[in-house]
Amino acid sequence: MRRTAGFIASIVLLFLLARIGDAAVAAFALPVPGAGVGLAAYLVLLATGLGEGSIPAARGLAGLLGALIVPPLVGVATFAPVLAAGGWRLAAALVAGVVVTGVVTAATVRFTAR
Amino acid sequence: MSALVASAGIVAAYLAVVRMIRWLALPAAVSPVLVTALGIGALLAATGTPLARFAAMTMPLHLLLAPAIVALGAGVHANRATLRRAGRPLALAVTAGTASGVASAVLLARALGLGPLLTAATVTRTVSTPFAVLVQTRVGGPVSLAASLAVATGVVGAVLLPPLLKALRLGDAATLGTAAGVAAHLVGTDAVGRRDPLAAAFAGAGLVGAGILVALVVPPLWPWLAG
Known part of the structure; x- marks a missing residue:
């Protein structure tokens, strides 16, 4: 209680x-x-x-953050036509951008530590 | 009432998916957020429920998002000594990561010819939705499309970054955590945090730092970035 x-x-x-x-x-x-x-x-x-x-x-x-992000992720479908128009080029931009950002961040942490 | 039931149902479904992924010992790349969203998307399509009605039904979850971001402070506080020791590399990594995030988003959008609307929406996609919405509102950008691209970016990062950085031997809690927070904001923070609370603390610091930097730097540079 x-x-x-x-x-x-x-x-x-x-x-x-x-x-x-x-x-x-x-x-x-x-x-x-x-x-x-x-x-x-x-x-x-x-x-x-x-x-x-x-x-x-x-x-x-x-x-529970993960559960709270589920509705906005479902909402991405609202833009399905715009995103589909972007096609493989949009997908490539998303993947390449995330990889560049993640690797630059991780490498900076690693090589500026100590 | 139906909104509370629907919201509780989504939380229950999400927790069930988390358990199922653990029970089946699936790899880290299987995102429970994505699996749950795909399941609910299929359910909405099968029942013919409009997305606007779904958004109204999940309002309680939307209202919990801001307090849940505040709640990330508990993990940051618990690991404050470690975070303070990592202060300099953390600050440098957030700065370099955010700069590369905005620059790569804009350059890739232009190089691949995504067009003015998607290019404008993509500028803020490495920061979490509340920050993206704030910045896009301020500069008059495509707010809801930008919010969707931010969520999509978070999912891509949450799926790709843990296995990729582990393969590059950059998988320790501080390194992976900061990278997940800066590159994949809340979704990345959630993905690394479920396995390691220390990584979640670094990710929380990374996502807030990146969000603040973008909020400060992007509006003055907007005509140049989105033009």
Whole structure:
């Protein structure tokens, strides 16, 4: 019972931080999405030692990210005609771009470490 | 009510797919996000459900996305000492990776003759959807097409990068995690994070860093990038 209440309170906290992020973005015309500001605020909160009780719930919610991405991925079908018109050239651009970006990032981590 | 049932059903289906992939010991390239989406897409097609109705039915999941991004902070916090030690290579990699992501997207789109609409939409495809939507809205780009290309890029990266980087001996948590976050944002973060929490922390830092860089740098360069 208490664990359930704690879990709900933690999710409410994460919702509030996201909303505060949205409000800050609107108020100061920040160039980042509200969720990014909310994440920064959450890190500050955790660094002060407050809100550590929310970590298990946060990890649980972050573990569901995959499920949350499913609807936007299904929604890609809305653009099926545009994407199909791009054909193999669009597919080649997506694959080559991801490979270049991933390899450059990984190589930079590796060769600038130490 | 039906929205809650549909959303809970998608979460249950996703968790079942994750378990099935683990149980069958399928390779890392099998993305549960993609498998679940294909299954639901087939279900929608078979029942003749319009995508707009599906979008309305999954609104609860859409509302959870922002708090779930905030929740990535828990993993970053738990690994903060490791991340801080890796500060310099991490910052350099996010910068170099984001620059190569935007540059390769634009150059490939032009070289392959994708046309102005897809070229404009492709500029932001290496960052997660909330960042892509924000930037495209600001510059007056094709917002929803760009969001779709961002999701598609994430799936391609989540499928290709783990086996590719492991084959190149770049598969440790810090290296693979950062690359997955920068090149394949949330989908990549989810893919590497299910196997390794430390990789998820690096990926979370990478995806947010890349998103902020694109949000700062792309709008002033827009006429040049998309023109």
